[in-house]
Each structure stands twice: as C-alpha cells, then as structure tokens.
Amino acid sequence: MGVWNARVRPVTLPPRNAHARPTSAMAAAFIALIALLVAPTTALAAPGGAGAGAGADGTVHGGLSRPDYSYANAIRESVWVDTGFDADSDGRTDRVAADIIRPREPARAGRKIPVIMDASPYFACCGRGNESQRKTYDAQGRPVQFPLFYDNYFVPRGYAVVLVDLAGTNRSDGCADVGGRYDVGSAKAVVDWLNGRATGYSERGGGKKVKAGWTNGKVGMIGKSWDGTIANAVASTGVRGLKTIVPISAISSWYDYYFQQGAALYDGGPQWLSDYVESADAKRKCAAVQQQIVDGSPRNGDWTSFWQERDYTAHADKVRASVLLVHGKQDLNVRTKHFGQWWDRLAANHVERGIRLSQTGHVDPFDFRRGTWVDTLHRWFDHYLLGVRNGVEREPMGSIERTPDHWADSAEWPAAATRTTTVRPRPGAVPGLGTLGLAPAGPGSTESFTDDPKIGEDGWSANVDRPTPAKAAFTTGVLKKDLRLNGSGSVTLTAASSTTSAHLSAVLVDLGPARIRDFAAAGEGIKTLTTKSCWGRSTKGDSACYKDTAADTAKVGYTVFSRGWADLGHYGSGKHGVRLTPGKAYRITVRLAATDHVVPAGHRLALIVAGTDAGLLEPADTKPTVTVYLARSFARLPLVGGSRNVPPSATSPAATGRPLHGLPGPVLKHPLPGSAFLG
Structure with missing residues (x-):
C-alpha cells in the first residue's frame, strides 16, 4: 500500500514513528514496556532516555x-x-x-x-x-x-x-x-x-x-x-x-x-x-x-x-x-489552478514528485490527516535529507480524499488511463437547459444569459434543471458507472456580448446527493476539538501538543468541483484586454482549475456557463447579455477512460423549481478572500 494507507495498524507494537500521544500513566508505562521488549539493541544506545548519551550518528x-x-x-x-x-x-x-x-x-x-x-x-x-x-x-x-x-x-x-x-x-x-x-x-x-x-x-x-x-x-x-x-x-x-x-x-x-x-x-x-x-x-x-x-x-x-x-x-x-505537493481541492483562497499548472511544468521537466489532494479548503494536512501526514513527512524528509532508503519515492504518486476521511492511492497522477476528451454543449427542449455529450450542436445553435453579479455558482447549481436568466446549463444523462476527472481541463467558448465588457464563468458540477467536507464553513472542512495530541518533545516555552481536529461535513445535493473564469476582453494573448464590439463574436478558452473528482454512477455531470461568480469574481463594469454559439464551443476534460465513459446526452429535465435532490450545496459564508490575509 502507499504512504497514505488509511488502514489502522496493529496495536501490539508501538507506532513506527513513535508519536507521543496523551495517555493515562498506566497506558504510557505499558507502551514503554512493550517498546523495550521489542526494540532492537541499536535503539538502546541512549540508556538515560532519548537524547541522553545518544550517539553522534543517531539511530x-x-x-x-x-x-x-x-x-x-x-x-x-x-x-x-x-x-x-x-x-x-x-x-x-x-x-x-x-x-x-x-x-x-x-x-x-x-x-x-x-x-x-x-x-x-x-x-x-x-x-x-x-x-x-x-x-x-x-x-x-x-x-x-x-x-x-x-x-x-x-x-x-x-x-x-x-x-x-x-x-x-x-x-x-x-x-x-x-x-x-x-x-x-x-x-x-x-x-x-x-x-x-x-x-x-x-x-x-x-x-x-x-x-x-x-x-x-x-x-x-x-x-x-x-x-x-x-x-x-x-x-x-x-x-x-x-x-x-x-x-x-x-x-x-x-x-x-x-x-x-x-x-x-x-x-x-x-x-x-x-x-x-x-x-x-x-x-x-x-x-x-x-x-x-x-x-x-x-x-x-x-x-x-x-x-x-x-x-x-x-x-x-x-x-x-x-516536490511533495499538498492542496485542498476546494481551496478558494489559493485555487487549485496553482497546483495544476505547477504540477504540469514539473512533470514536463521530470521532477521527482508526489501529490496529496484533500476535500478541504485552505487547510494544512496536519489538521485533516494528522497521523498519516506526520508519518509521510517523516519518511519523505528521511529519504531526501538523510538519505534513508525507505522506498518512499517508489510508493504511489498520488493520494486523494474521495469522501471525508476516505482516501485512494493513485500510482500515477494524473492516472495513466486519463485521456483529454472533447465534450460538447447542445441546446435542449427548454431554452437555457441544454445537454452535454460527444455530438456537436447544429449550425446556428445558441444559448444566452444575462450577467447578474448577485448570483454565483451555488445559485446556478441549485437551479440547474430550471431555466434562469443568469446562466446556461448543460447536463449529461445519468451515469451508469463512475466518471473520474483528474487533471486540468478547459472550456472554449465562442461568445458575443451586448456591451463593451463581459466576464465569463465556467463550472463543472456533480449533480447528486453526497456527504462532503463543508469547505464553505469557517473551518473550510475541519472543526477544532478541545482535546489535544502531542507530536514530539516539549519544553515549558514550546509545547508539542496541539488541539485535535475532525472532519466538518455537510449533506449536499450538488458539488461544484472545478471552476474557471475569464474576461472576454482578454480573448487574444491574454496579456492585454480590449473593449468589446457589442454583437461581435469572440473566441476564448477558459482554463479550468485542476481537480481529481469522481462523479458517481447515478449522478449527472453538468457544465454551467455564466457571467460573474458572486463572492469569487469581481463583476465587469457592465451587465451584458452574452450569446454563446454552441457549434463553435466545447470543453476538453481529463477523463479516466476517455470518451467511452461519457453517457449519451439526455433531454434536460423539465423545470421543477425545487432545489436539486432537496439538498442545497455548500453555500459560501465568508467574504471575498482579498479581505483576509493569505495564510
């Protein structure tokens, strides 16, 4: 198994990295006795206690x-x-x-x-x-x-x-x-x-x-x-x-x-x-x-x-x-685009690397997978700084949190079977509610939306099956088997604005009920407990004991798992923006943030295209109506198994006016992160 194997180790022996945990005096004495009984003689080089008389080369x-x-x-x-x-x-x-x-x-x-x-x-x-x-x-x-x-x-x-x-x-x-x-x-x-x-x-x-x-x-x-x-x-x-x-x-x-x-x-x-x-x-x-x-x-x-x-x-x-890279898949402070583009460049230059992706927001792994993280970091530093031959470099490259506290290893990342696959939006029977599949839209097909800076991805997703003026939604049929997206994708749009400026948002949404880490809450997926555990040695002025944490979860009816934003005026090189000519069509490729997400069988995948993503994106200086030319628009997604896992397009459901599955999504409760510091 990989470095991030979540299985519980047998308790007959002390942990291999000797974490100091709070125990009763009796339990502590018992652990010490067992450690002495099973420890090899080389570990007994410090008879006066750890550190007292330790050899210069350590153990x-x-x-x-x-x-x-x-x-x-x-x-x-x-x-x-x-x-x-x-x-x-x-x-x-x-x-x-x-x-x-x-x-x-x-x-x-x-x-x-x-x-x-x-x-x-x-x-x-x-x-x-x-x-x-x-x-x-x-x-x-x-x-x-x-x-x-x-x-x-x-x-x-x-x-x-x-x-x-x-x-x-x-x-x-x-x-x-x-x-x-x-x-x-x-x-x-x-x-x-x-x-x-x-x-x-x-x-x-x-x-x-x-x-x-x-x-x-x-x-x-x-x-x-x-x-x-x-x-x-x-x-x-x-x-x-x-x-x-x-x-x-x-x-x-x-x-x-x-x-x-x-x-x-x-x-x-x-x-x-x-x-x-x-x-x-x-x-x-x-x-x-x-x-x-x-x-x-x-x-x-x-x-x-x-x-x-x-x-x-x-x-x-x-x-x-x-490089051992760690990121929260729902980090809306330092968004996942950062790790995706860095990872791709490291891979292109054959840098030795590993990756760990959680369901949290902007959270340290010490606070979402503490024991396993300390163990991993210990072995990583031992190998690369002390030269210990512990095999850490040969273990699975990736470890991804699929559901709260449940992790899956990946021998390579992205997975070897990942194929960049083109999927296409098509109009549906109801304006604003289209389909998503492999077949292209017919010539002249369009969908339109009007930018509303008060509505963002939560409002769009909750009404994905209902026509609303601020978005255009495109959904697949119900998946018959799991669909994994891992890596970075993009959405290419040919679009015209009714005004001289326009911002575009493109989000991928998993439509179906789930329990996730509540990344939109104050703890961004964790809650801090009153108990403590200790990780190393302490002094009076520097304690090794830290408050424990646990997953903070929520039941949701949908999950936005990848996002991309762009100013249509930067359609060219992207280095300099221009004022748009109203009614003129421009082509722009919106880069989606990297992710690793499984849309389970029984769920649907949605692509939503809209304007300002409220709470995450500052609006343009106008509120345009944007027309998207579907025959010249498409998404390129990193799908494991490629196109064979894309279900046939299905006719969009009739408008219901009800939240998806009766459950909301993780509504953002914090202001735009620019009003807080980066740390």
Whole structure:
C-alpha cells in the first residue's frame, strides 16, 4: 500500500514513528514496556532516555530516524543573513533573521545535519497553524517558541529547523514585495548561507560573522500558503543545496492569485498584503517599494513585468529539488489552478514528485490527516535529507480524499488511463437547459444569459434543471458507472456580448446527493476539538501538543468541483484586454482549475456557463447579455477512460423549481478572500 494507507495498524507494537500521544500513566508505562521488549539493541544506545548519551550518528531503524537527541538541551540561536539588497534604502544591505534550533549532540561530535526550513512573513503578525502560533523570545532575544510541530518532532531525530522571517517582516530588514526578488531573495540567501555561499551575523546590525559549520547543506523547505509559495519560488531559482520542497496550498504564479485571464478575483491588490505583514520599521522605510507594487499591478487584469517576475512556472525547468505537493481541492483562497499548472511544468521537466489532494479548503494536512501526514513527512524528509532508503519515492504518486476521511492511492497522477476528451454543449427542449455529450450542436445553435453579479455558482447549481436568466446549463444523462476527472481541463467558448465588457464563468458540477467536507464553513472542512495530541518533545516555552481536529461535513445535493473564469476582453494573448464590439463574436478558452473528482454512477455531470461568480469574481463594469454559439464551443476534460465513459446526452429535465435532490450545496459564508490575509 502507499504512504497514505488509511488502514489502522496493529496495536501490539508501538507506532513506527513513535508519536507521543496523551495517555493515562498506566497506558504510557505499558507502551514503554512493550517498546523495550521489542526494540532492537541499536535503539538502546541512549540508556538515560532519548537524547541522553545518544550517539553522534543517531539511530535509523526500520527505515526511520529515531528521536535519540535531546529537545530540551537543543541549541537555540538567531543569525542574520546578508541578502545583498538594500530595499529599504538605509545605506546598508538588508539582513534577514533566521531562528535556528538544532540538536546539541551532533554539534559536539562534529557530525553534520540537514535542515528543515520554513520561510514566512507571518511569524509575528498572524501566526502559523490552526492555533496561530507566533515566534516568541526570551529577555535576551533568544528564540523560545518555534511555531508548528516541525521542531518538536524533527530536532530529536537529528534535524535542524530554521524559521526565516521574510524581508521586511518581524526581525528582518528590508521590504516585503509579495513574491518578488526581495521575498524570494531573502529566503534563498539563507539556503546560500547554509551552504557557505552567504554571510551571516550574530546581530541584526553589526555583530560577528557566523558560519553554518554544523550543517551538511541539505535543505528541505516546507510551508503553507505564502510560506509554500516561497518554497516553490526558491526551488525555481535552481539554488544548490535545496533537496526537497513541500508546498502546501501554495501559489505558483501571483497573477493567478489576483486574476484569471483578465478577470479580477480579489478586491485590493498585493500592496494590501505587503502592508499587512510588514514590520513597523519596514512601514517607515518602504514607501518607494510599496509604490512600485501599486504601479506594477493595475486592476485591469493586464500581464505586466511585475507579474512576470512572480510567475514561478516559467522557471520550473530550473527545479532540482523533489516536490511533495499538498492542496485542498476546494481551496478558494489559493485555487487549485496553482497546483495544476505547477504540477504540469514539473512533470514536463521530470521532477521527482508526489501529490496529496484533500476535500478541504485552505487547510494544512496536519489538521485533516494528522497521523498519516506526520508519518509521510517523516519518511519523505528521511529519504531526501538523510538519505534513508525507505522506498518512499517508489510508493504511489498520488493520494486523494474521495469522501471525508476516505482516501485512494493513485500510482500515477494524473492516472495513466486519463485521456483529454472533447465534450460538447447542445441546446435542449427548454431554452437555457441544454445537454452535454460527444455530438456537436447544429449550425446556428445558441444559448444566452444575462450577467447578474448577485448570483454565483451555488445559485446556478441549485437551479440547474430550471431555466434562469443568469446562466446556461448543460447536463449529461445519468451515469451508469463512475466518471473520474483528474487533471486540468478547459472550456472554449465562442461568445458575443451586448456591451463593451463581459466576464465569463465556467463550472463543472456533480449533480447528486453526497456527504462532503463543508469547505464553505469557517473551518473550510475541519472543526477544532478541545482535546489535544502531542507530536514530539516539549519544553515549558514550546509545547508539542496541539488541539485535535475532525472532519466538518455537510449533506449536499450538488458539488461544484472545478471552476474557471475569464474576461472576454482578454480573448487574444491574454496579456492585454480590449473593449468589446457589442454583437461581435469572440473566441476564448477558459482554463479550468485542476481537480481529481469522481462523479458517481447515478449522478449527472453538468457544465454551467455564466457571467460573474458572486463572492469569487469581481463583476465587469457592465451587465451584458452574452450569446454563446454552441457549434463553435466545447470543453476538453481529463477523463479516466476517455470518451467511452461519457453517457449519451439526455433531454434536460423539465423545470421543477425545487432545489436539486432537496439538498442545497455548500453555500459560501465568508467574504471575498482579498479581505483576509493569505495564510
């Protein structure tokens, strides 16, 4: 079975990664006794307890590093690394703060160790993880709390953990530039320092030069959201020493965070984010950089040099590191287009990689599949940073959550049997209700809709079998067997607008009852419990215990599982928009976000075409009626089994005026994500 095998292990032996879980005193003693009885003699090298007297080389047994080093006695220090930039124009090059925790025993013995690194703008302003942990320091400024479990779990196993404040945030100099050269360069500089190619200092201003003589230079970057984005970006520089990255819900091109094909997805712009995370010192010094951000990112959706600099997919051919990619299939903050286009470029360049897709929104795997995720991450880092031959690289490439807490492995991703298949919309007996199948529409066939910015995908889907003016819906017949879509698709539309501007939405909908993670709720598919579990070692100032979580589910009558948006005025190269000539037909291909979804037998597949997707897309400056020419429109979908699994088109059902199956969909309860921070 794969890395993400969800089966329960036998309980007669301790877990192979020795997770520390809350137990009663009797249960804890029993587990300790069993561990002593079954442990091989090599694991008994630390008779005074884990870490006390541990050998310099630590213990690797059963393909896993063991917690042989003391967390309480670990070295905790801060180093400021020279970036070579003077973004804040104060006359000296900017230094970024790297807070480090590493086991003391290897340092004494002269053994070199690898690094797990998280570079983030959030360590002071907002915190990391489900409990929003921040860095803390003692009275002398020495680091005390390292957010998240990476330090608690991996330092005892022979790793250093380095948490970097991106330029302009927390204790770093410089200016935040939202994925630009200062952001990326500040993180890359630390990788360079760890490999002896940059200069570090003991103080933010002045101090002694500090070398990272304790590390072997092997670095694995990890992080969620902006942090994971920086991991992608640094990997795209091809920097030597970066051996693996684990981007979680990460951006691959910043343009696609704010726009899709010219259509604005967020209010405000990147200057809002930089202002949100910058330190007070940076706010005083970085007005010029802030203005450059404003000038480079106009809200017209055009592709500028600002966005070009922040498109990491363009440099995927430089990636040397392996990639373990994690994303929520219903992430409406960093949408799944990001992982899809990044994955495709990595695949084209034969990068060693794995992928994990949940039913959640913008959620860390520690909070939707905790035990399995820690086990997977442990084995992944052991292999790529310690060189342990544990076979993780040969296990199934993908693991996908099909229903809440039920996962399926995929030997390859997309699946080997996936074929890009052309399906076509046709008119039905009732205007606005068409069919979807393999046969093309007849010449002159059209469907029309009028943009209503107050209605979005939930309103369209709930009324999929009812003619409404704001959408055109096309449905297949009832499926006789499961239909799996995995990968990225597209919808090509030939359309004319009644006004000089028009936005288009195309969504794929699974029509049928299901229980799903409630990604539209506040927890985006999880609920936080009052109990805690512990993952590693603790100190008074840094606990390894975190609140448990569980799936937050909802019964629904339909599920929107892939989305695409575009401004029709960007029909050409997509780099610059134009005003439309009313009544003139234009052809545009709307790129759908990547997904892996199974439409079960007994359900139907729908393609809905409409205007503004309320709550997710900013409306155009007009409210056009859009006519779609069906004979010159089609969708190309990544179907496992290809066209043979597409059912014959069926006549659209008569209008009922009732919600599908009597169940609503997951109605979005949060505002447009631009009003919240990325993390």
